[in-house]
Amino acid sequence: MTIKLIGISKSTATLSVIVCLNELGLPYQLEAPANFAVDTKTEDYLANKHPFGKVPVLIDGDFKINESRAICRYLASKYQGKHTNTILIPKDVHQAGLVEQFTSYESFYYDPPVSKIVYQEVIYKFHGKESDPEIVKQACEDLSKVLDVYEKLLEGKEYLNGEYSLADLLHYPFTYYAYSYANRSDLWDKRPNVKKWWERLRNRDAWKKSLEDIKS
Amino acid sequence: MTIKLIGYPISTPTLRVVICLKELGIPYEFEPPASFQALKDKDYIANKHAFGKIPVLLDGDYVINESRAICRYLVSKYQGKYNDTILIPSDVHKAGLVEQFISYESCYYDSPVSKIIGQEVFAKKFRGKDPDPEIIKQGREDLSKVLDVYEKLLEGKEYLIGEFSLADIFHCPCTNLAYGIAAHSDLWDNRPNVKNWWNNLRNRDCIKKSFEEVKN
Numbered sequence: 488m489t490i491k492l493i494g495i496s497k498s499t500a501t502l503s504v505i506v507c508l509n510e511l512g513l514p515y516q517l518e519a520p521a522n523f524a525v526d527t528k529t530e531d532y533l534a535n536k537h538p539f540g541k542v543p544v545l546i547d548g549d550f551k552i553n554e555s556r557a558i559c560r561y562l563a564s565k566y567q568g569k570h571t572n573t574i575l576i577p578k579d580v581h582q583a584g585l586v587e588q589f590t591s592y593e594s595f596y597y598d599p600p601v602s603k604i605v606y607q608e609v610i611y612k613f614h615g616k617e618s619d620p621e622i623v624k625q626a627c628e629d630l631s632k633v634l635d636v637y638e639k640l641l642e643g644k645e646y647l648n649g650e651y652s653l654a655d656l657l658h659y660p661f662t663y664y665a666y667s668y669a670n671r672s673d674l675w676d677k678r679p680n681v682k683k684w685w686e687r688l689r690n691r692d693a694w695k696k697s698l699e700d701i702k703s
Numbered sequence: 704m705t706i707k708l709i710g711y712p713i714s715t716p717t718l719r720v721v722i723c724l725k726e727l728g729i730p731y732e733f734e735p736p737a738s739f740q741a742l743k744d745k746d747y748i749a750n751k752h753a754f755g756k757i758p759v760l761l762d763g764d765y766v767i768n769e770s771r772a773i774c775r776y777l778v779s780k781y782q783g784k785y786n787d788t789i790l791i792p793s794d795v796h797k798a799g800l801v802e803q804f805i806s807y808e809s810c811y812y813d814s815p816v817s818k819i820i821g822q823e824v825f826a827k828k829f830r831g832k833d834p835d836p837e838i839i840k841q842g843r844e845d846l847s848k849v850l851d852v853y854e855k856l857l858e859g860k861e862y863l864i865g866e867f868s869l870a871d872i873f874h875c876p877c878t879n880l881a882y883g884i885a886a887h888s889d890l891w892d893n894r895p896n897v898k899n900w901w902n903n904l905r906n907r908d909c910i911k912k913s914f915e916e917v918k919n
Binding site: 538539550552553554555556557558560561564565580581583584585587588590591592594595596636639640 | 753754765767768769770771772773775776779780795796798799800802803805806807809810811852855856
């Protein structure tokens with residue numbers, strides 16, 4: 488039975504799962520709620536899909552799971568190596584620990600400033616709202632400090648843990664929107680290691696397919 | 704060689720790792736940093752934590768940081784070796800649900816609880832300021848909505864996925880601080896399933912012992 492993914496193409500969390508499915512070579516069906524704002528808050532949705540009214544939700548046969556990072560870890564545990572050679576969480580327990588360390592950096596240091604920039608400069612603008620220049624300025628300063636750390640961490644490495652992993656994957660969605668739509672590409676491009684890392688990520692087949700998937 | 708944990712017991716991330724070590728029966732040595740300033744030393748940043756944070760775990764030559772990553776590493780390597788406690792089930796579907804609840808903790812639960820304890824516990828101690836009642840009020844309102852969801856999720860269950868797991872542990876440190884403030888324990892105690900869940904947790908031997916370390 489094909490995996491079903493409930494989500495929307497504009498959702499960064501949905502996009503993380505789409506990249507993961509593509510990296511692992513898993514066919515899936517994307518099912519967008521007809522009226523997102525309303526349909527995700529019905530009693531039925533809260534009881535049976537996501538108790539906090541969010542997307543994405545993944546349905547794999549009888550199994551239902553939500554929260555993008557949990558979904559990605561589940562997919563890696565169950566399917567990695569089965570359809571493609573891509574290993575998102577290494578089998579070696581020490582390497583896996585470092586991948587988890589880098590995913591924690593993404594959640595707690597990288598994501599807060601990048602998501603602020605995306606919300607202000609992309610999402611608010613899309614909804615016809617004014618962005619707050621003070622918030623954007625502070626977020627750019629915070630992100631610069633984080634990217635200075637990443638510049639050192641990526642020295643001599645192609646990806647955060649050397650080989651491509653779940654940690655790199657989780658950086659895709661917000662980086663994509665901030666880099667391509669929020670006019671902030673200079674933050675990445677003026678740091679040579681960071682610049683090469685993002686270029687490598689953009690050139691991965693699974694990423695290119697994921698962009699096609701969300702556009703259709 | 705004994706595992707070494709660098710951190711402070713009052714730090715909620717450090718306490719997460721302490722509980723995990725105790726629950727898995729892993730012997731370890733606790734090492735508080737020389738000072739807060741020491742966390743910003745070039746040597747600490749280069750060799751312990753790139754963002755100058757605690758906790759950091761040293762297991763022989765292996766260095767890993769970020770509390771949730773450390774806990775997952777400890778589970779992968781040591782679960783079942785010192786005792787029978789299972790924090791992440793081997794069944795890939797149950798493990799997926801543990802990760803889902805771990806995500807609920809990071810994304811929905813932690814922020815409002817942190818608002819409350821940020822003011823009530825840390826404002827005076829670390830920033831020399833009085834608690835801000837507006838922030839506390841907002842924290843309580845937001846947390847009430849989250850705990851209403853948890854009340855339903857815990858129906859008929861002793862722990863978040865039924866059996867005790869890593870997801871429950873991740874909720875412990877900040878809950879311990881917030882619940883310990885008399886004015887806020889009602890948030891948990893007014894909801895029968897949530898109250899039962901929290902009582903189960905704070906009465907576990909390892910968790911009780913861990914909370915003692917915070918008091919001392």
